[in-house]
Structures are given as structure tokens and as C-alpha cells.
Amino acid sequence: MSDWVKFYDFKHSVIYVNARHRDVHYRAIAEDIRAYVPSPNAHVLDYGCGEATSAGLVADACTQLVLVEAAPNVRASLAMRFAGNSKVAVIAAEQAAALPKASFDLIVMHSVAQYLTQAELDRLLAMFRALLKPAGRFILGDIVPPTLAAPAAALSLLRFAAANGFFWAAAFGLVRIFTSDYLRLKKTAGLSHYSEAAALERLRQAGFKAERAARNIGHNQWRMTFLCRIA
Numbered sequence: 001m002s003d004w005v006k007f008y009d010f011k012h013s014v015i016y017v018n019a020r021h022r023d024v025h026y027r028a029i030a031e032d033i034r035a036y037v038p039s040p041n042a043h044v045l046d047y048g049c050g051e052a053t054s055a056g057l058v059a060d061a062c063t064q065l066v067l068v069e070a071a072p073n074v075r076a077s078l079a080m081r082f083a084g085n086s087k088v089a090v091i092a093a094e095q096a097a098a099l100p101k102a103s104f105d106l107i108v109m110h111s112v113a114q115y116l117t118q119a120e121l122d123r124l125l126a127m128f129r130a131l132l133k134p135a136g137r138f139i140l141g142d143i144v145p146p147t148l149a150a151p152a153a154a155l156s157l158l159r160f161a162a163a164n165g166f167f168w169a170a171a172f173g174l175v176r177i178f179t180s181d182y183l184r185l186k187k188t189a190g191l192s193h194y195s196e197a198a199a200l201e202r203l204r205q206a207g208f209k210a211e212r213a214a215r216n217i218g219h220n221q222w223r224m225t226f227l228c229r230i231a
């Protein structure tokens with residue numbers, strides 16, 4: 001398990017300042033992903049879904065939703081949460097490669113690429129290309145640009161918090177995040193950043209036609225989402 005996966009393997013990650021933050025965050029993500037579901041018959045894969053507390057909204061809009069999560073405790077809590085939802089399957093990261101080829105209409109990987117080396121990202125892009133139906137769409141979300149990433153993340157969180165009634169919790173939460181293992185891991189495990197051109201080049205090399213979406217999935221509009229089809 002990578003150090004970042006261990007960092008995320010809490011029932012409630014320190015990344016979310018409180019349960020309200022976690023729930024409004026995942027609701028916003030689920031609403032944005034749902035808007036990309038092409039039809040009620042769609043098969044959808046969300047890779048690195050995290051706690052995904054609102055994934056039921058995505059499942060309601062499609063036929064099958066496969067949630068892939070590498071962190072075992074997070075995965076156990078997802079499996080419990082969606083045990084009664086026959087449209088949702090929860091699997092480990094290493095099981096994703098064994099899924100049937102060309103079987104998904106929509107694949108999303110949101111806010112995961114920054115925790116991967118470039119080689120790991122390339123390997124996953126190749127896997128997504130193989131799992132996608134010929135007319136399917138792959139969405140790479142929350143790509144962190146090389147400049148001003150930390151202030152933009154803090155400001156976006158405070159704005160999101162103010163709009164959702166947890167501003168002071170977010171302000172204290174930021175202090176907690178910056179005194180947690182996050183900064184140490186940023187130095188030791190590293191975070192990957194991509195400019196728009198660099199992300200498009202990675203996607204092109206992986207065999208995708210890609211374009212930047214007008215807005216990023218979720219609340220941080222400094223980061224970027226890319227919409228991709230098989231080239």
C-alpha cells in the first residue's frame with residue numbers, strides 16, 4: 001500500500017474538516033459525475049472513489065456503478081454503506097485490471113492523479129483505455145497545476161465552507177491538515193502536478209483524444225478536469 005493510500009485509510013480522513021464537509025464534498029462530486037452519465041443503461045467506474053457517501057446518486061442514474069478504492073478501511077465502510085444497493089459494487093484497486101475489457105460507458109478518476117507517479121498514472125490510463133467501450137468516455141478530474149496549488153486549495157475550501165455553513169470548522173481544519181502527516185508526506189512521497197499541456201500530452205500518449213472541461217468537478221476551480229475519448 002502506498003503512503004498516500006495509508007494516509008487516506010481512515011474511516012474519516014483528516015482531509016475532511018468534519019462530517020458536514022465530507023458529505024457536502026461527496027454530494028458535489030456525485031452530482032457532477034452524475035451529469036456525465038450518458039444514459040440510464042450506462043456502466044460506470046469510479047476509480048479512487050474515497051468515502052463516496054453520495055455515490056447512490058450516481059447509481060440512481062445508471063445501471064451499474066463500480067467503486068474502486070485502494071484503502072482497505074475506506075473500502076470496508078463503502079461496502080457496508082452500499083450493501084443494500086444492487087447497482088453498486090465495491091472492489092480493490094488490484095481487482096480493477098481483471099474487469100471485462102470494453103465494458104464501461106463512463107470511467108472517472110477524480111483527485112487521485114496527484115498521488116501517483118507519472119509511471120503509475122500512465123499504467124492506469126492504459127487500463128482505463130482497455131476497460132472503456134469504444135464510444136465510452138474517460139474523465140480525469142482534479143488535476144493539480146504546478147503553481148499556486150496550496151493557496152488555491154485553501155481558498156477554495158474556505159469559499160466552499162462559507163457557502164455550506166462550516167467556515168470556522170474549515171479554518172481550524174486547515175490548521176489540522178497542515179499539522180497532520182500531509183506536509184511530511186508531501187515531502188517524502190511527493191505530489192504530482194501537471195500543467196494543462198502536460199496532462200493533455202499524457203492523455204494523448206495513452207491513446208485518448210482529450211480536452212479540458214469548462215469547469216473542474218467539485219469545488220476547486222483552480223484544478224482541471226479533462227474529458228477523453230479513445231483516439
Ligand SMILES: C[S@@+](CC[C@H](N)C(=O)[O-])C[C@H]1O[C@@H](n2cnc3c(N)ncnc32)[C@H](O)[C@@H]1O
Nearest residue numbers: 002004005008048049050070071110111112115
Ligand atoms: C482525495 S481522495 C479522492 C477521493 C474521491 N475521488 C474524491 O474526489 O473526493 C484520494 C484517493 O486516492 C486514492 N489513492 C491514493 N494513492 C493511490 C494509489 N497509488 N492507487 C490507487 N488509489 C490511490 C486514495 O485511496 C483516495 O481514495
